[in-house]
Amino acid sequence: MSDVSPARALGIDFGTSNSTVGWHRPGSESLIALEDGKITLPSVVFFNIEERRPVYGRLALHEYLEGYEGRLMRSLKSLLGSKLIKHDTSVLGSALPFKDLLGMFIGELKKRAEAAAGREFDQVVLGRPVFFVDEDPAADQEAEDTLAEVARKLGFKDVSFQYEPIAAAFDYESGISREELVLIVDIGGGTSDFTLIRLSPERHQVAERQSDILATGGVHIGGTDFDKQLSL
Incomplete structure (x- = not known):
């Protein structure tokens, strides 16, 4: 890809609380507006029984709060790496596999991004945490494989991953003037x-940066855990 050409791949940060989508275009903002001009879409699905339809993001929260x-x-990403991902849940009177639930939300991200970009995408770079699952490499790999499977089912032929903190580091690097040793949290x-x-x-501009990554670590604890403890 040259510096004057738009990227062929769509970037998706499927988050536990909020999700964003990016497409690199020279001279334009990378992040795409997903709902009401905002670049974030809350990772929420509300299945409206009265109208027999799913709604997403802020609209989902609004309809739920309106009664x-x-x-x-919510927190759909937490399904990845859990035993629930192999099971179904009851939605609108029918059994829905949890994998399909993830596909519905990520598919909505894809649809909104393509509508905004005016083109289709068959390549995607998905953000992922350092560890989906603590101290269980097999479960962690299964979580990534599940996300890749969902993406391919949505029509992405080329699926790759980037560690979320590494992506943040590279964004920070674009604005520095000298070498720095940086801790990304x-x-x-x-x-x-x-x-x-x-x-x-x-x-x-170097393509291979593995030697610059000195240490990585992660824990399966985040803001949702704080919310749960506060609520309960």
């Missing part, structure tokens, strides 16, 4: 990640 009868589902809704990385303007 519409239905089922509100990413406290999300479901996970908290910590990355120690060496950054510099000279290294910004």
Whole structure:
């Protein structure tokens, strides 16, 4: 990809609390507005029983708070790496696999991004935490595989991943003037990640940066856990 060409891939940050979508275009903002001109879409689905339809994001929260009868589902990302992902849930009187629930929300992100971009995407870069699951490499890999499977089912032929704290580090690197040793702290809704990385303007265009990543770690604790403890 040249510096004057738009990226072929769509970037999706599917978050526990909020999600964003980006598309790199020279001279334009990368993040795409997803709802009411805002670049975030709350990771929420509300199944409206009265109208027999799913709604997403802020509208989902609005209908739930207005008292519409239905089922509100939040923190969808927390399904990844859990045993629930292999099971179904009851929605609008029917059994819905949890994988399909993830597909519905990520598919909505794809649809809104394509409508805003005026084009379709068959390549995607998905953000992921350092660890979906603590101290269980097999479950962590299964979580990534599940997300990749969902993406391919939605029509993405080329699926790749980027660690969320690494993406944040590279964004920070674009604005520095000298080499720095940086600790990236990413406290999300479901996970908290910590990355120690060496950054510099000279290294910004280098494709392979593995040697600059000095340490990574994460725990399956985030803002949702705080909310739960506060509520209960």
